[in-house]
Amino acid sequence: MTTNISEINSPQKTPLIYKVLVIVSILTVVGGSLTGIMTYMNVGFTKHFYIDWLTSFLSAVLVMAPIGLIMITLINKLIAKLLPNTSELKRNLVISLCMALTMESLMAFVTATNNIGYGNIHVFLAGWLEGLLAALPIGLTIMIIMSVTIKPKMEKFLKS
Template sequence: MSKNVQKIGVIASLVIIIGGFLTLLMTWRNIGFIDGFIVAWLSSFALCVLCIAPIGGGIAFVVNRLVNLIFPALSYVKKNIVFGLVMAVLMESIMAVVTTINLHGFMVLKEFVDFWLATFISALPAGLAISVLMSLVIKPKLAAFWAKPV
């Protein structure tokens, strides 16, 4: 298997595992474990992947640049933690918007904000824990993996 296919496989696996888990939490918070839960969750998950996968790399690139620019004196580990926390908040915000619209449709702004906030807050602890794990363990391993020649 080529190195490029392996790299795509690693990214796809991370998106599926992390995105699937977080959208599961968000869907559960919005509608509970009702009869249509699996269909609602899978549709939210698919929409989130379609929204986040294309823009996630760009967001990560910009956030990484900003962290390095704003905090040049921080150690590599601390920069990775800041990067992970910012990414968690940004990506979960987007996922919460997509999940809220998917489950409730478009509505009055105040109702939307209430549902979005509940959705975002429900997954935030898990997202922050995942971000620290990603920043301290997975991101350095991915960087080494990507640095290997194709």
Template sequence: MHKTLKKILLVAAMVTLVGGTFTGIMTYSNIGFSDAFASQWAFSFMQAVCVIFPMGMFIMWVMHNVVEAFFGRLSSLHKNLIFGLGMALSMEAIMALSTTYRNIGLGDWQQFSQAFLASYLMVLPVALVLSPIMTLFIKPKMEAFLAS
């Protein structure tokens, strides 16, 4: 298989795994397991991929620069952990906004706010566990593979 295709498939698999898991948890938080769950999750996932992935690249760049500027003297391990924590907090907030908007809409601001907070708090523990794993173990291997 062509090297470029392998790189594209790797990124697509990671986006699908992480984005699918997080939007699934958030969709469950918003609407529960109803008859509409699968279609709402699919639409939420596609919206998140279209909105979050491009935004995520920019946020990663900003977060990297912020960590280097404020925590440049720390060890690489500490900087990576701070980076992972910042990415988890920011990306999950954006994804929770996107998913809640898709599932609830903005018609009732109070309902939207409560659903956003509930979905963010439900997915945040998962993100805080996965983020350090991604940052410390998977990201370096992916970067090396994508650079090759």
């Protein structure tokens, strides 16, 4: 059995399933944590908390996945255009801040819709804002950590 030199020098492609599993894992941890906090702020810890959280999480994922892909592309392009001479780290931090605010606002909206509904718009808006403000510090912390440490490695991994 002979080994071709080009086979030794060329890096192996990462299987698509591994890439999908990594993205799903990150989405589950981040989205699950934040919707859990938002659900708690909306309804408290009731006997229905876990089903309220699960339906909020699944709804948020279904809404956020397509919107998140579009938003990250648009925000990346906008920040690259607005801050062309800024270091990659600073651009990543700005992108992370924009994405955290955008996605958490959307996640809080979906969670409040699921848990409170629109019967009383004032109660709905209060629930949306409480959920957003409670989860925002955690979401921002996660986004900063991800932009500084995980994002560059993720981009390299996803391109492999």
